[in-house]
Amino acid sequence: MFHDLVVQNAQVVTSGAVSSCDIGISQGQITALGIGLTGAEVIDARGLIAMPGGIDSHVHISQPSGPGIEMADDFASATRAAACGGNTTVMPFCLPEDGKTLREAVAAYLAKADGKCMTDVSFHLIVKSADPVTLGQDLPALIAKGMTSFKVFMTYEGMRLTDAEILQVMDVAREQGALTMVHAENEDAIEFLREKAERDGRIQPVHHARTRPVPVEREATHRAAMLAEVADVPVMIVHVSNGAALDEIRRARARGVRVFAETCPQYITLTADDLDRAGFEGAKWVCSPPPRDTDEQAAILAGLEQGAFDVFSSDHCPFRFADPAGKDAPGARASFRNIPNGIPGVETRLPILFSEGVSKGRISLEAFAALTATNHARIYGLERKGAIAVGKDADIVLWDPAQTRTITQDILHHGSDYTPWEGFEVTGWPVRTILRGQTVMLGGVPVGTAMGQHVARAKTGARP
Numbered sequence: 164m165f166h167d168l169v170v171q172n173a174q175v176v177t178s179g180a181v182s183s184c185d186i187g188i189s190q191g192q193i194t195a196l197g198i199g200l201t202g203a204e205v206i207d208a209r210g211l212i213a214m215p216g217g218i219d220s221h222v223h224i225s226q227p228s229g230p231g232i233e234m235a236d237d238f239a240s241a242t243r244a245a246a247c248g249g250n251t252t253v254m255p256f257c258l259p260e261d262g263k264t265l266r267e268a269v270a271a272y273l274a275k276a277d278g279k280c281m282t283d284v285s286f287h288l289i290v291k292s293a294d295p296v297t298l299g300q301d302l303p304a305l306i307a308k309g310m311t312s313f314k315v316f317m318t319y320e321g322m323r324l325t326d327a328e329i330l331q332v333m334d335v336a337r338e339q340g341a342l343t344m345v346h347a348e349n350e351d352a353i354e355f356l357r358e359k360a361e362r363d364g365r366i367q368p369v370h371h372a373r374t375r376p377v378p379v380e381r382e383a384t385h386r387a388a389m390l391a392e393v394a395d396v397p398v399m400i401v402h403v404s405n406g407a408a409l410d411e412i413r414r415a416r417a418r419g420v421r422v423f424a425e426t427c428p429q430y431i432t433l434t435a436d437d438l439d440r441a442g443f444e445g446a447k448w449v450c451s452p453p454p455r456d457t458d459e460q461a462a463i464l465a466g467l468e469q470g471a472f473d474v475f476s477s478d479h480c481p482f483r484f485a486d487p488a489g490k491d492a493p494g495a496r497a498s499f500r501n502i503p504n505g506i507p508g509v510e511t512r513l514p515i516l517f518s519e520g521v522s523k524g525r526i527s528l529e530a531f532a533a534l535t536a537t538n539h540a541r542i543y544g545l546e547r548k549g550a551i552a553v554g555k556d557a558d559i560v561l562w563d564p565a566q567t568r569t570i571t572q573d574i575l576h577h578g579s580d581y582t583p584w585e586g587f588e589v590t591g592w593p594v595r596t597i598l599r600g601q602t603v604m605l606g607g608v609p610v611g612t613a614m615g616q617h618v619a620r621a622k623t624g625a626r627p
């Protein structure tokens with residue numbers, strides 16, 4: 164068979180194995196794996212590793228963030244950065260603006276993304292209200308259209324749901340075949356600490372971290388797992404930042420609760436000391452849960468080594484630093500409470516895990532592929548994605564495992580004006596990203612057209 168494209172001589176990471184072979188691609192799909200394949204176009208990938216294109220299942224793009232606040236990325240810049248970082252699919256959240264329904268929000272997001280994306284896109288929903296229209300009409304309709312996962316919050320006033328409401332949402336997930344993702348932090352405990360800190364004049368960015376300590380996440384993680392147990396559904400605990408929360412997940416799993424776990428680059432590389440830099444600088448690292456300390460980094464790394472985590476995502480949530488519509492929002496210098504939460508990271512997720520995980524000998528290439536692509540596809544129902552296998556979309560990233568780079572803002576493509584990893588050194592770098600057979604990044608440069616599409620997903624809720 165003569166293929167449209169053949170990637171020759173790479174070390175190919177397929178699901179569960181590494182082998183040296185060629186990849187044959189026709190009409191955007193992988194059509195053969197073998198030796199001596201021929202095609203109209205040939206990429207010689209000798210010395211490179213071919214991985215499934217990264218799937219980042221936790222990104223925030225163009226999300227409403229409060230009056231006067233704007234995210235630093237639209238769909239064009241976020242997916243350009245994603246492609247340059249070795250990703251072929253991103254999964255942003257649809258958050259309804261106040262007064263709008265989830266269905267209206269989805270229509271608005273699809274319009275915002277249409278024709279702009281350099282990666283494929285598949286939306287999660289955010290459920291911020293357990294009203295009858297959302298539960299009885301919007302969720303079933305949107306799940307039927309392939310948006311088969313949604314996030315609920317135990318924190319953030321205006322977004323958080325009560326335990327009773329989370330149970331109602333989980334019940335819809337169980338009936339309709341969707342997966343509930345939980346942001347697990349105890350808002351009442353945070354507010355108690357935040358008010359005290361403000362009363363005492365502790366208003367600098369570092370107090371964001373100090374008022375969201377490990378116990379608030381540990382307790383909420385325990386509660387989220389208990390709610391999933393009661394509702395008899397699987398649950399994804401997103402952005403796990405510390406060992407105590409991970410232990411709650413391990414204990415729940417030992418009881419037979421179906422708990423998936425996600426962690427992110429910030430929890431293996433950054434600490435709360437980053438928020439303690441002089442002046443207002445620490446605002447660059449304000450995100451929730453906050454980065455912890457080196458002991459917690461070690462606990463999260465150990466969890467990655469032991470296979471306790473299912474997915475490694477970025478939680479890309481970019482704001483500009485020197486901008487009153489970003490981190491320097493009105494009131495942000497008067498109290499950390501007013502600093503928009505979130506950091507940019509869609510472009511740096513894969514190099515950081517490759518370097519800290521694979522290059523440092525902590526995880527295998529197969530584990531890297533699972534944590535960055537295969538498990539995201541399996542858990543969230545992206546049936547054509549996440550593996551280099553015949554019949555799958557030809558979503559491939561070629562890695563140079565020997566290339567060392569220093570991460571700096573000027574080599575990145577996101578819309579933010581800084582990176583939290585300025586000066587961070589990595590070994591291993593993505594050199595070519597291929598989306599459905601078309602190159603979208605070559606040598607660090609975005610190429611081609613905005614060919615990304617919205618991908619509907621299968622029903623979810625499978626056992627871990």
Ligand code: URP
Pocket residue numbers: 223346449450451452478480504505506
């Ligand atoms: O600080 C963060 N992580 N902002 C994004 C929203 C969220 O909670 O994931």
Ligand code: ZN
Pocket residue numbers: 346401402451
């Ligand atoms: Zn969250």
Ligand code: ZN
Pocket residue numbers: 221222223478479480
């Ligand atoms: Zn997030």
